[in-house]
Structures are given as structure tokens and as C-alpha cells.
Amino acid sequence: MASPDFSRRADEPEWMDVRQWPRADFAAILNDLEQANLLTFAAHPTLDFLARLTRGWPPGAELRVADLGYGRGDMLRRIHRWAVSRGLRPRLTGVDLNPHCRALAGELTPPGLAIDWHQGDLFDWAPAEPPHAIVSALFAHHLPAADVQRLLTWQEATASHGWFVNDLHRHWLAWRGFRALAWAMRWHPCVRHDGALSVRRAFVHDDWRAMLAEAGLAADIRWHPLFRLCVGRIK
């Protein structure tokens, strides 16, 4: 198959967002997605960002983090373990639209990890206390351009110390590589479809530069292996 056009973001919807999946399918989809995350070292950029944000914080300090579009919650469970291993006291909240996500994340979270799994649209969520950091992974590309712009402004206004968007680089090699990996791993048809489409819905440096300029924000745009293009700001 010839490569699609990578010069602009695709606007076809992901199946995950528009199809009603039975619970078992949705669990299989998120399980495969987590395998893809592990194989591509997806959590590292977010944990590196949190390490920079909390540098010099004293032992016992509370760390409040919100994760947008948490899926089945693997990132927040990792952040919890990471924070505890550094002597911080994590207070974590996930925000996700999909009711399957809250149920699955709750089931996968051991009782000792007190994480608040909130269900709803991120733009309707009003935290009682501002998170120190707002993070997300594989979430921004689900939004239309106007909402990504809105996300930047909202994060800046809502997080007290900083925010980090961990997303994909729109690049033909990422698209080809994902398709080959998904085929070899026999991932769920939805993961095969949405993963490849996610690359096409994702961003390049110039997209982020333009949206940050429009929002009047200075932030760090960094590429991380494998094909993660991340945008972060520490206030």
C-alpha cells in the first residue's frame, strides 16, 4: 500500500472513539495498546519530565498529577511507583471520557494505590486543588485542532507547576513501523486500525510551534524514541 499524505493531520475518527465496544474487546484493545507502549518505551519521556519538575523537592512532599485520557491507567500506576521510590507522596487523578476505562483502571489498581479515576470530558473537569502537573499520553491527537489549542491554554491555567503532552510524531516511518509491529504481534483489529491512524492524526514540530505561538506559550518540543513528539513546560 502506498504511503498516505503526511503533510497534514488526518481527520478520520479513530474506531476507539466512535464505535461501541463490548467490555471484553475494549479490555483487549487497551491491553494491546499497553504492549505497544512498553515496546516503544512510551512512559520514559513523561517520567523524565516529572523528574525535572520535582528536582530538589524535599522527601515527603506531596505530588499532585492529573493524567488526561488515562485508558486503563498504566501510566498513573507507574507514576505512583516512581513517586514513592523517590520519597514523594503521590496524589493522582485520571480523567477519561470512556466508562470502560474507569472500570478497567479500577480493577487493575491494587488497593494500596489510591488513585482517583474520574470519568468525564477533560474540559468539564474542575479539580478541587490544582494539580502540580498535568500529563497525557496518546491523547492530544484524539482531539480536533481547535481543542488541542484549547488544551494548551487550559493546562497552562490549571496546572500549578507544569504540563506535559506525550504524543506521536506524524512520520511515514512511524506509520510503516507500527503497521508491521501490529501485524507481527496480532493485535486487535481496532489497535491495528487506530494505531496507524493515530500516527496520521498526530503532529510535527511546526504544528506545535504554531499552536504554542497562537496560545502565547513558550514550551519545550522534544522528540523521543520511538517516534514520540512531546511538548512540555515547567513554569
Ligand SMILES: C[S@@+](CC[C@H](N)C(=O)[O-])C[C@H]1O[C@@H](n2cnc3c(N)ncnc32)[C@H](O)[C@@H]1O
Ligand atoms: C489512545 S487512548 C490513550 C490511553 C493511554 N493514555 C495510553 O497512553 O495508552 C486515548 C484515551 O483518551 C480518552 N479521551 C478521548 N477524548 C477525551 C476527552 N475529551 N476527555 C477525556 N478523555 C478522552 C479515550 O477515552 C481514551 O481512553
